[in-house]
Amino acid sequence: MEPSEFRRHGHALVDWIAEYLSGTEKYPVLPRVSPGDVRNALPSSAPERGESFDAIFADVERVLVPALTHWNHPGFMAYFASSASAPGVLAEFLAAALNQQAMLWRTSPASTELEEVALGWLRDLMGLPEAFEGVIYDTASISSLHALAAAREASVPGVRNEGLAGRGDLPGLCVYCSEHAHSSIDKAVILLGLGHGALRHVPADDRFRMRVDALREAIAKDRAANLIPVAVVATAGTTSTTSVDPIRDIADVCRREGIWLHVDAAYAGVTAIMPEHRIHFDGWEDADSIVVNPHKWLFTPMDLSAFYCRRMDVVRQAFSLVPEYLRTAEGSRGVRNLMDTGIQLGRRFRSLKLWMVLRHFGADGVRAVLAEHIRLAHLFSTWVDADSEFERLAPVPFSVVCFRARPRAMVNASAAELDAFNEQLLDAVNASGEVFLSHTRLNGVVALRVAIGHLNTAERHVARAWQLLREHTDQLLSSRC
């Protein structure tokens, strides 16, 4: 593409994106397409001859846009939101053009060192000590995988070279997390060859926090069976309810027992930027590793997961491997090469967007947005609490409210009928296209989730979500009569 053509298409795209970012509300959050619609609207083979960018972009608008789930819609309140903020989007544009591959310092000094700078800024903002060295991975799944790989490395002598199989001397290995921990922990344990059965889902208390007495018991039981406890994963902000495990007490257990402590703070960790919220994270400074995801609640587009580790030497011990074709003079002089702290050799320039976002918003700006989201969640929570047709199902430590409809007219309904009613309610509300809520299951019952976290979500969007929930509850009830 000639520079003049790039300019023309680039400028048109800037205008399109400016319109998109500020106008997502004109789209339904959830697209109205059926499986196969996109596939069937496109040719089944690549063109033999090149096509114009205009023709390609026409298909973006014709086929892809109607099939987007609008993560940038202010009514996106499902799962955890992710915001493509303007500085984050511009940073990704620039990063794609610069196309850095920071496997070695030499292959991108800028990306290697900016990663250190940006992660240092974030670490300091969250009040974590300098002993935590940081590295950026793509997702929390990969961050937690590295945490557990390092824990395995630290507790199983010779595992790097000898592995786990066929070693008669080696007992089984165990990992502990709460029953509300994220599925990425399960997948990491499976991948590492520990076996899913080696993951102890420790029961939670009535506020969905890991029970430390049950953790102690589980460890004692495993030790008595001659198994080796390898790691405990404490979650600060579980996926269903954003509950926070008692990190301080868990850290005490881990220290006494000599077990690696990993804190999964992928969603909630950024709130430690607000001193008044740091209480939730009390004790995480004693963890061996922590994951925090700026692509969740820190306005950077997918993907960017920040992994902090007090013992990065163990990560290096597990993964550093320098073939001849990647040896450099700098490497032998002690310069940090990012390929040494990870399974992925290829690494794109992710730090750029984190650095630009932190500078664009400033610490104060970040705090203001997070505080507003938390305020909105608490506001929504008061509406639920004040309405006798609804009940709240979990505390609200951050910006997620779990609740369900429990209409008086259904006072004699079975548990299954109430679940079905709430599922219908969720589908009806989501079908409006104005909001997108998700669900979970708490103590066996279907719970609806309102998760505030998009940069553009304001009080009117939350109020509209509540209005839709109320209206559709009434409609569903009247259709039952």
Next chain:
Amino acid sequence: MEPSEFRRHGHALVDWIAEYLSGTEKYPVLPRVSPGDVRNALPSSAPERGESFDAIFADVERVLVPALTHWNHPGFMAYFASSASAPGVLAEFLAAALNQQAMLWRTSPASTELEEVALGWLRDLMGLPEAFEGVIYDTASISSLHALAAAREASVPGVRNEGLAGRGDLPGLCVYCSEHAHSSIDKAVILLGLGHGALRHVPADDRFRMRVDALREAIAKDRAANLIPVAVVATAGTTSTTSVDPIRDIADVCRREGIWLHVDAAYAGVTAIMPEHRIHFDGWEDADSIVVNPHKWLFTPMDLSAFYCRRMDVVRQAFSLVPEYLRTAEGSRGVRNLMDTGIQLGRRFRSLKLWMVLRHFGADGVRAVLAEHIRLAHLFSTWVDADSEFERLAPVPFSVVCFRARPRAMVNASAAELDAFNEQLLDAVNASGEVFLSHTRLNGVVALRVAIGHLNTAERHVARAWQLLREHTDQLLSSRC
């Protein structure tokens, strides 16, 4: 950021990038900075108040640009090149703004189905049968990790739940690759808990191809020792020399032995788009899995690795795990959810750039660029062969030439002296800023590598590389007198 501001900064960035993409030659390929320069030029903490985009971008130009290694420079001939083509860069810009997270079909029908479409196009272009289902990961490291995880799943009953440790019944597990396989295979074997010692680096022949007789022997020896062969990794385009293992013969061994065959074609696989080059890949259609990296030689910016698998059900068996909060009606109706085929839950909209690149260039356009790169490598190779001061150290099946200086004046030099001379030559040539070459070690001696692969690399750049090599050889020799 207001839409008007986004437009202003976006338009300025488009112009900057247009200038950058067409003008990388004005920069030295390798930056002239020292470790710490970037870190020391930036504040040690995040700003309390937000800053203007102009201020941020001024630091990009002041601090970051001088510290970039220019992967987009046509003189980048190190490792394997990666091209940020214009359609690829525009696609990444759009993908960042759309911010899709395709863990579930529901969370992005567009991204889920476009991935299937784009990977189908690429598969068909490479002449692979439809039985290969595709999925996009970030890097070949992750693709090969999934291949070996699936191989482990297929050969160790109960491994998902029971793992590998503490199982007295379970013998050791082995993986086979050539001594020239990529380090990502080593890392995957370590991560999976097989142990680095379980990886057999099968000796290569004099053309750096895995010796099938040695493979057969290694398998027989391991079986005799009651070990379980889990997988063979054949490489089509090794990192040092781009040699191609004899895939057809290896596939025969794997079929007879019931062993998973993974083909690492990360760099060279795309050349199968040219029917006249498909001979290199003869037999890969019988593999269980294949990795091809469009972010290497198919003009898409970092990161995009295409993983093809005949037995994706085994990948799903290893990794599918659907917690309540991710259950959807579509999932239960058999719609494909991409989170089921991978360790990473979060997935950005990578297929967009592959689809746009294939449409922009067309199959014909891709073939023309690849053919030209191969022509340039062969041309360079003839210069080396014709010069009595140089020797070629490996065949040139694709676009990489391995060679070294072996001046007549050094006919009595020791092996170490020749290595040192070539290292000095490499440093001198790279210090020019006009080209960036890398090195490897072949049969114990230092080899220089010229790897052609950037979209903008033309004959004059390759000629200049050769001229620099010649000139610096003469200079180094005269300074020795």
